[in-house]
Amino acid sequence: MMVFPLFWFLFSTISSTLPTQANTFPPCNETEKHALLRFKHAPYDSGNRLSSWSAHEDCCEWNGVCCHNIIGRVIELHLQNPCLLDYGELSCITSNFSLGGKVSPALLQLEFLNHLDLRLNEFGGAPIPSFLGSIRSLTYLDLSDSSFGGLIPPQLGNLSNLRYLILGGSNYFSTSKQEPPSLYIENLHWISHLSSLEYLAIPSLKYVNFTSLTFLFVTRVNQLNGQIPECLGQLKCLKSLSLDFNSFDGPIPSSLGNLSSLAALYLFGNRLNGTLPSNLWLLPNLVDLVIGNNSLLGIVSEAHLKKLSKLKGLDMSSTSLIFKVKSNWVPPFQLEHFWLIDLSNNQISGNLSGVWLNNTRIYLNSNFFTGLLPVLSSNAIVLNMANNSFSGPISQFLCQKLNGTSKLETLDLSNNDLSGELPQCWNSWSSLTHLNLGNNNLSGKIHDSLSSVLSLEALHLQNNSFSESIPSSLRDFTSLDLLDLNGNQLLGNIPDWIGELTSLNVLCLRSNKFTGEIPLQICRLSSLIVLDLTDNELSGFIPKCLNNFSLMAAIKTPDGLFTALQYSIFEIYVESLMLMTVGRELEYKGILKCVRMIDLSKKIVRMTSLLSLDLSMNHFSGEIPQSLASLTFLNRLNLSYNHLRGRIPLSTQLQSFDAFSYINNAQLCGSPLTKNCIADDESLSMEAIEENEGFEMPSFYISSMGLGFIVGFWGVCGALIFKKNWRYAYFQFVYYMGDWVYVVVATRLNWFVDNLRGL
Numbered sequence: 001m002m003v004f005p006l007f008w009f010l011f012s013t014i015s016s017t018l019p020t021q022a023n024t025f026p027p028c029n030e031t032e033k034h035a036l037l038r039f040k041h042a043p044y045d046s047g048n049r050l051s052s053w054s055a056h057e058d059c060c061e062w063n064g065v066c067c068h069n070i071i072g073r074v075i076e077l078h079l080q081n082p083c084l085l086d087y088g089e090l091s092c093i094t095s096n097f098s099l100g101g102k103v104s105p106a107l108l109q110l111e112f113l114n115h116l117d118l119r120l121n122e123f124g125g126a127p128i129p130s131f132l133g134s135i136r137s138l139t140y141l142d143l144s145d146s147s148f149g150g151l152i153p154p155q156l157g158n159l160s161n162l163r164y165l166i167l168g169g170s171n172y173f174s175t176s177k178q179e180p181p182s183l184y185i186e187n188l189h190w191i192s193h194l195s196s197l198e199y200l201a202i203p204s205l206k207y208v209n210f211t212s213l214t215f216l217f218v219t220r221v222n223q224l225n226g227q228i229p230e231c232l233g234q235l236k237c238l239k240s241l242s243l244d245f246n247s248f249d250g251p252i253p254s255s256l257g258n259l260s261s262l263a264a265l266y267l268f269g270n271r272l273n274g275t276l277p278s279n280l281w282l283l284p285n286l287v288d289l290v291i292g293n294n295s296l297l298g299i300v301s302e303a304h305l306k307k308l309s310k311l312k313g314l315d316m317s318s319t320s321l322i323f324k325v326k327s328n329w330v331p332p333f334q335l336e337h338f339w340l341i342d343l344s345n346n347q348i349s350g351n352l353s354g355v356w357l358n359n360t361r362i363y364l365n366s367n368f369f370t371g372l373l374p375v376l377s378s379n380a381i382v383l384n385m386a387n388n389s390f391s392g393p394i395s396q397f398l399c400q401k402l403n404g405t406s407k408l409e410t411l412d413l414s415n416n417d418l419s420g421e422l423p424q425c426w427n428s429w430s431s432l433t434h435l436n437l438g439n440n441n442l443s444g445k446i447h448d449s450l451s452s453v454l455s456l457e458a459l460h461l462q463n464n465s466f467s468e469s470i471p472s473s474l475r476d477f478t479s480l481d482l483l484d485l486n487g488n489q490l491l492g493n494i495p496d497w498i499g500e501l502t503s504l505n506v507l508c509l510r511s512n513k514f515t516g517e518i519p520l521q522i523c524r525l526s527s528l529i530v531l532d533l534t535d536n537e538l539s540g541f542i543p544k545c546l547n548n549f550s551l552m553a554a555i556k557t558p559d560g561l562f563t564a565l566q567y568s569i570f571e572i573y574v575e576s577l578m579l580m581t582v583g584r585e586l587e588y589k590g591i592l593k594c595v596r597m598i599d600l601s602k603k604i605v606r607m608t609s610l611l612s613l614d615l616s617m618n619h620f621s622g623e624i625p626q627s628l629a630s631l632t633f634l635n636r637l638n639l640s641y642n643h644l645r646g647r648i649p650l651s652t653q654l655q656s657f658d659a660f661s662y663i664n665n666a667q668l669c670g671s672p673l674t675k676n677c678i679a680d681d682e683s684l685s686m687e688a689i690e691e692n693e694g695f696e697m698p699s700f701y702i703s704s705m706g707l708g709f710i711v712g713f714w715g716v717c718g719a720l721i722f723k724k725n726w727r728y729a730y731f732q733f734v735y736y737m738g739d740w741v742y743v744v745v746a747t748r749l750n751w752f753v754d755n756l757r758g759l
Contacts, residue, residue: 026072028059035109036065036074042104047097049079066115073112080142081120098122105131115140119166125149128167128183133158142166144201152183152202157190165194166201166217214261217242225249228272233258244268244290252277252291264288268315272296276321282307292317292342299324306332315342317363323348334358343367344384352390357383363573364388365412373397373413378404382573386414386436393420394442402428410573412436414460424449434575436460438484448473456480458575462508463487475500482506484577486532489513494533499524506577511535523548530579530595534638535617579612612636620644624668629654637661644668647677 033055040053052063059074060067066076081098099121107113113135119142128148132141133155141159144166152167159165167183185202201217214237225247232241233255240263241256249271256265257279265280268290275298276291287310297320305311305325311333316323323343342363351371352364358377366387373390376383376397390413397413406428414436421444422437432453442464451473459477462484469492470485480501490512498507499521507525510532517540518533525531528549576589588595613634621643628637629651637657645667648654659672669677 025060025067025069028065028067028072028074032074032110033059035106036062038106039104042102042106043099044101045099049097049099068112071112074110075112076115077107077110077113078115078117079121080117100124102126103129105129107131108134110135111137113137114161117142118146119144121146123147127151128153128156130155132156135159136161138162139196140164149182150184152185154190157193160193161196162194163196164199165197166199214238215240215242218246225271227251228253228256228267230255232256235259236261238262239285240264240266242266244270246270248272250274252280252296254279256280257282259283261285263310264290266290267294269293276300276304281305285310287311288313290315292319294319296321298322301325302329308333313341316346317342318345321346325350360407373418375400376402376408378402378406380406380408382410383408384410384412384573386412386416388416391417391419394418394437394440395420395423395425398429399423399425407431410434412573414438414440416440418442421445422447422450426450426452429453430455432456433479434458434573438462438464440464442466446471446474450474451476454479458482460484461488462578465489467491470495472497477501479503482575482577484508485512486510486578487512491515493517494519494522494538496521498522501525502527504528506530508532508577508579509536514538516540518543525549530577532579532614534614538620540620614638615642617641623647624649624654640664648673 036053036059037055040050045051049063052061053059053065054062059065060072064078065074066078067073068075079099099118100123103118103123103126107116108131114137116132116135116138117140123146125147127150128143130153132138133153136159138159139161141156141162141164148167156162156165191197191200191202197213199215199217200213213235216232216235216238217240227250228243228248230253232238233253236259238259239261241259242264244266245268247270248267251274252267252272254277256262257277260283262283263285264287266288270293272291272294273296276296281304284307286308289308289311290313292315296316299322300316302325309332323346341357341359341361344363345366347368348364349368349370352369352374353371355374356377357374358379360379361382362380363382363384365384369385369388369390371390372392373385373396394413408429409431411429411432411434415438418437418440420442422442424447426449430452433455435453435456435458438460439462442461443466445468446461446466448471450471454476456477457479458481460482463486466485466488467490470490472495474480474483475495475497478501481503482505483501484506486508487510490509492514493516494509494514496519498519502524504525505527507528508530511534514533514536516538518538520543523543526548531549574589576587577595578585578587579595613628613631614636616638617640620639623646624639624644626649628634629649631653634653637654638661640660640662641664644662644665646669648662648668648670650670655671657672659674662668662673669675
């Protein structure tokens, strides 16, 4: 009977101490609130991110502040600049709400602070505050990509509870447009005191014995060089080693093969050479192996890969490794990672007919693969098999039965030996945004069924044998940024509806059989930066409205304007284009958005950044516009094989090109052509003389002369009539001049007579 009252007493006591429903958590500590308010006024807050930090509000409710739900003390500060990570593009887009200036030592009063994140801010090269080493409660410290510079304070070695230390950063996501300041370490001995450290990202690499380390990320801030230390092989707990985008050289140390716990090895983008250590293939837990873009060599066979049963990601691109396996080989692993099966730019050969590719991003381009195109899983997002020797009908690949709805966004099969007509099974590929089938042996018409792929942003069908006209279904591609139909046998007029594709940045119709005039509707394409209509049978005049191509004149353009042409940091596929410049065909890749080529405007003087103008092999007539002389950046001009006439405008720019730029224009004359324009000038002068001989003076001039005579006559005679003294002076002058003339004539006459008598 005594037990029940005891339980009731305890329950009542505990209930009375619990917070009410209206106040679930205790308010923040007043001392810590005032400390945070002092911290708020130290940094420069351009985006008012700390505007919620008010003295009238509970600091546990402030943005970026996390408190303990029992004691109400501040335990975490999340003050990183907001960053959006888009899984599809893997591009981190930082906002303009950076903190800057000074980090206040008021943080020292946050006794329970264990998490401090200041990444992706702008502290303008200021040193990392040494007082951070006195916040002993810290377990997580991230200062990456915040433009800190100078010596990393060794006082950070006092943070014995620290598990995550991130001081460097890739600088991919820095908001600064300037070169980030450098951090450096004089002595790494202090890191040995961080006995709890599990994750380390630093801008330098020297060996320190901290055996608890599981993640080592050495950033590319200082472009580290030299050989990778052998002593890294002693970090037995290491699970991830990232040394990519530095300048390490020499061979991969064999000691890395002793890291039995290693799951991820990232060595991409260094200067490593030699062969791969044999024990690297024996790592039982290896999941990601990224060694591309190095000078590694040797043969990778089935025997090397048979132990890597957990492998999910593999990148051996841009190396000299030879991948030698049988066509029927079944790997012991299944690659899954979104970017990782990259064997591009190697010397790998083999027949891939019937091979099933079940990966999301596949890069097999620039090798020696042969046979029919492989079978593709519906999970694939990017498939790049350009620059190989695949053959057979394209329809066999495009009309294959998929195991679900295709997610493919990028398909590049260019520069192969594929043949046949384009099939009508595009419904299975509705997610495509980039399609490149250029430089193959495809033929027939471009079917209207292609309109099923309305999300297309870039379409390459160049250098095939497509015939007939451009299908009207292409007018529905409102998102199209690039259209390349060069080098086919397309007929008819350039369609008027081409002006409806207002997103177009690049339009290439060179070397076809288009006839008629350039449609005026093309002037609506104000976003064009590349226009190539050469080597067709076009006629008529150049439309004056083409000065609407405003981006042709822009040297700098807003970011994000050329989304289909941009180079993405993490994405390996880059849009490219072959263009005729400086007399030869060149590939523009990665910098395509910077190209300004071709404009046909008679007001071309506004296109100040135009580099190349090619209107050759058409039927353009009339004179060369004088405005061409103002294109000071022009380094290539080709107006040959047209019907241009008259004098080539005189300028340093136009006369700097050789005669081949103007040949086969029968009525064109002047430098640099050998035909001069003197005869034309003479004929013009004769015409002017003949015109003057038949010239009739207008009646206006006759009446004006008569009026002038009358005014002048009466102006003199009237004065003589009404002014007596003027009249006397005038007649006296006349008599004097008469006498003078009489004397001179008489004297001369007498002298002449006397001389005549003396003969």
